[in-house]
Amino acid sequence: MFVFNTVVIATHRRSGTQWAIDALRKNSPDISDTYMALEQMEADHDAAITLANFRRQLLNLEGKVLINVNDLPSAGSWNGLDERLFARTILKNSPTIYVHRDGRDVMVSLYYYMRSFSETVRNQSFARFLRGESTMAGVDSGFSRPGFWAYHVQSWMDKVNLLAVSYDDIESDYEATVRRMADFLNVTLNENLQPVSALGRHDGDSKIDSMLGRLGMRLGRSSPPAGPRIGRSGDWRSLFDRRDREFFMKEAGDMMRRLGYEK
Numbered sequence: 001m002f003v004f005n006t007v008v009i010a011t012h013r014r015s016g017t018q019w020a021i022d023a024l025r026k027n028s029p030d031i032s033d034t035y036m037a038l039e040q041m042e043a044d045h046d047a048a049i050t051l052a053n054f055r056r057q058l059l060n061l062e063g064k065v066l067i068n069v070n071d072l073p074s075a076g077s078w079n080g081l082d083e084r085l086f087a088r089t090i091l092k093n094s095p096t097i098y099v100h101r102d103g104r105d106v107m108v109s110l111y112y113y114m115r116s117f118s119e120t121v122r123n124q125s126f127a128r129f130l131r132g133e134s135t136m137a138g139v140d141s142g143f144s145r146p147g148f149w150a151y152h153v154q155s156w157m158d159k160v161n162l163l164a165v166s167y168d169d170i171e172s173d174y175e176a177t178v179r180r181m182a183d184f185l186n187v188t189l190n191e192n193l194q195p196v197s198a199l200g201r202h203d204g205d206s207k208i209d210s211m212l213g214r215l216g217m218r219l220g221r222s223s224p225p226a227g228p229r230i231g232r233s234g235d236w237r238s239l240f241d242r243r244d245r246e247f248f249m250k251e252a253g254d255m256m257r258r259l260g261y262e263k
Helices: 017-025 051-060 083-094 103-115 124-133 145-157 167-172 174-185 205-212 242-260
Strands: 006-009 031-037 064-069 098-100 162-166
Touching: 006 017, 006 051, 006 083, 006 103, 017 064, 017 098, 017 167, 017 174, 031 051, 051 083, 083 098, 098 167, 098 174, 103 124, 103 145, 103 242, 124 145, 124 242, 145 162, 145 242, 162 167, 174 205
Parallel strands: 006 064, 006 098, 031 064, 098 162
Antiparallel strands: none
């Protein structure tokens, strides 16, 4: 019997995870004050915790617990058998909200994000980065970054008990999108919805996050939201040239059309 009251918030990296999480945890009393990342069970995660501690945290939290996932729904990247089976159990039995974003904007946001910590990416042009092999897909996967983005979306969209929302919906039609997510999860909302701030976080938040992260936890509802740390829709136009656009559409055009980003 599945005993966890969990909700999966799944996204490809840089697609609006934090907006969706904050929109729910700030506006519904039925959602737990804290959320967790499923990938924390991996030993190389920055805030890694054991499977036993992860389970204990889930059981001790009140309300529906949001579980952030960037991996594929197959949960194939977990090295430990017990962790992999547990991850698959969570993913199979939890309602899922999948947040998608224009893949071109994802590529631009991912490029700038990885430049902040990777010397290799800092020394790459955007064109070279775009055509590079996706590090999320595993070693020797053969996926380009746009190709893996499309595969990631496809894999999740085939899942049952899933609601898909777009980054654009959260950005431009916030209240209606929050209500749609709440209806899907059958949770109540506060009378007055709080907007999710697009501002960056305060200095010192990273230290607090580090401490909470080691406990397998994230910010409570009373703490400042993390902010999206990603740009506005359409930012891709500032970096994509004609050849980049053609390459991206060759790799991911079918999914772009399916999601309505291209005709």
